[in-house]
Amino acid sequence: xxxxxxxPVNAATPTPLNADYSLDKSSAKKLCRRWxxxxxxxxxxxxxxxxxxxxxxxxxxxFVELALEEAGDRLTIYVCTADSSTxxxxxxxLRYARMGAPCVVxxxxxxxxxxxxxxxxxxxxxxxxxxxxxxxxxxxxxxPLVLNEMLDILSHPNIKVLKDSSGNALIxxxxxxxxxxxxxxxxLDGNEYQTTSSRILGYEGVLHGGGVMTxxxxxxxxxxxxxxxxTEAEELDRHKAMFLAKIYNRFSRPLQxxxxxxxxxxxxxxxxxxxxxxGQSLDDAGRTRVKSAVDEYREFLS
Numbered sequence: 001x002x003x004x005x006x007x008p009v010n011a012a013t014p015t016p017l018n019a020d021y022s023l024d025k026s027s028a029k030k031l032c033r034r035w036x037x038x039x040x041x042x043x044x045x046x047x048x049x050x051x052x053x054x055x056x057x058x059x060x061x062x063f064v065e066l067a068l069e070e071a072g073d074r075l076t077i078y079v080c081t082a083d084s085s086t087x088x089x090x091x092x093x094l095r096y097a098r099m100g101a102p103c104v105v106x107x108x109x110x111x112x113x114x115x116x117x118x119x120x121x122x123x124x125x126x127x128x129x130x131x132x133x134x135x136x137x138x139x140x141x142x143x144p145l146v147l148n149e150m151l152d153i154l155s156h157p158n159i160k161v162l163k164d165s166s167g168n169a170l171i172x173x174x175x176x177x178x179x180x181x182x183x184x185x186x187x188l189d190g191n192e193y194q195t196t197s198s199r200i201l202g203y204e205g206v207l208h209g210g211g212v213m214t215x216x217x218x219x220x221x222x223x224x225x226x227x228x229x230x231t232e233a234e235e236l237d238r239h240k241a242m243f244l245a246k247i248y249n250r251f252s253r254p255l256q257x258x259x260x261x262x263x264x265x266x267x268x269x270x271x272x273x274x275x276x277x278x279g280q281s282l283d284d285a286g287r288t289r290v291k292s293a294v295d296e297y298r299e300f301l302s
Contacts, residue, residue, distance in 0.1 A: 004102040004131050005076050006161065006186045007041025008204060009219045011211025012049040014258045014265070015063055016273025021055065023062040027271025031212070032070035034270050038215030042076035042207070043067070044105060044163070048140060049209035049258055052080050054277040060092075061099070068100050078133055078161070078207075082107040082140060086120045090127060097130040103161060105133040108141035117141060118149050125158045133161035137190075147174050154182035163207045165190030176202035193241045196233040199225035209257065210244045213264055217300045239297065246293035249286065256280050263290045268301060 013035070016027035035043050045067055046052030046060055067077050079101040081092040086109045093104045106124055108117035125132045134153050138144040145153075150171060154162060162185055164175060174180045176187055181202070189198040192208035195218055211218055217240055224233035245251060247260040259280035266274060267290070282290070294301065 004160065005041065006205075007076075008206065008222055009040055009211060009215055010042040010044065010076075010078075010188060010205060010207035011035070011038075011040050011215060012044040012047045012207060012209045013212050014209070014262050015046065015050040015052070015055065015059070016262070016271060017059070017275040017277065018273070019275050021059060021275060021277050023059045023066070024271065024273035025062065025066060027273035028063060028066050029070055030269065030271045031265065031273075032067060034212065034265070034268070035071050035215075036074050038212070039219065040075050040211060040215045041205070042078055043071070043212075044078040044080060044135075044207060047080040047082070047105070047135065048137065049261070050080070051258060051277045053082050053084070053140075061095075064096055064099055064101060072100070072102075076102055078103045078105050080105040080107070080135065081124075082135070082137075084110055086112075086124070090124045093124050093128045093132070097128055101130065103131050103133050104128055105135050105163070106159075107135045107137055108143050108145075110140060110142050112141075112143065114143045114145055114149050117143055118145070118153055121153055122156045125156045128158060131160040132156075132158050133163060134159050135163040135190075136166045138166060144168065145171075147171055147180065150175065151180065151182060154185050157184070159185065161186045161188065163188050163190050164203075165208075167191075172201060172203075178202075192244055194237070195221040195240070196225045196230065196237045199233075200230075209261060210240070213247070213261065213268070213301055214240055214243070239300070243293055243297045243300070247290055249289065254280075256282070256286070260286065260290050263287060264294055267291060267294045
């Protein structure tokens, strides 16, 4: 079984797909090589960036199996179980554990009260034979948690990692503080636009989609902030934020995320696999925008 090794620079990956939404295995192998070349500490599969809730179980299983084989001995593979059904999420958690995943990632199921959702996440963690992470993603669940509810989840002894994508500044400050930091939990910030702030606040690392493109860039910012060289870190961070905003079309509409990232990775040599289950697409102007951003910032992306 792969080992859970926790480090500060982690990414949430897109899923390379063929036109029939099966896994593009050739592109996936190239993508795994990039994870290693970027010196990432960990990669999250099948999260929102990876269109995980929309993929077939066959595509999901294929990606988990391939990623563990190609990169599982070099970095930690986190596998997301998110689903609209708690029962299916539990089945996935147990299945990915059997496949050798070192950490399965749990989310609140949507359309449940916060109290019930918290209870069910803890029940899955109790049943899972490998360490779990909790991914706080109110955009998926529709249930923003207050601090004590999140701490309740993180009190479970089998939950070892938090990906905080709450977007709640108060929770961010509290969860990373000495007073409220959950004992034995590695706390990762899911905000890809504030690496310097993430380190200053006390997060132990980051986990977000931008890391697949910018892993070494992130580590440089993280290290500079840790050395107290805040002005230098912030300057690099602003450039990184500008790059990501261009890739994701955050200055205009339609807002895009994985579509722009997939095309960026294609330009960086990670194969094709550009099909999207979630309906996002790039027109000629979008492809031109992404190519311009890659050309402008290429020195940071290799």
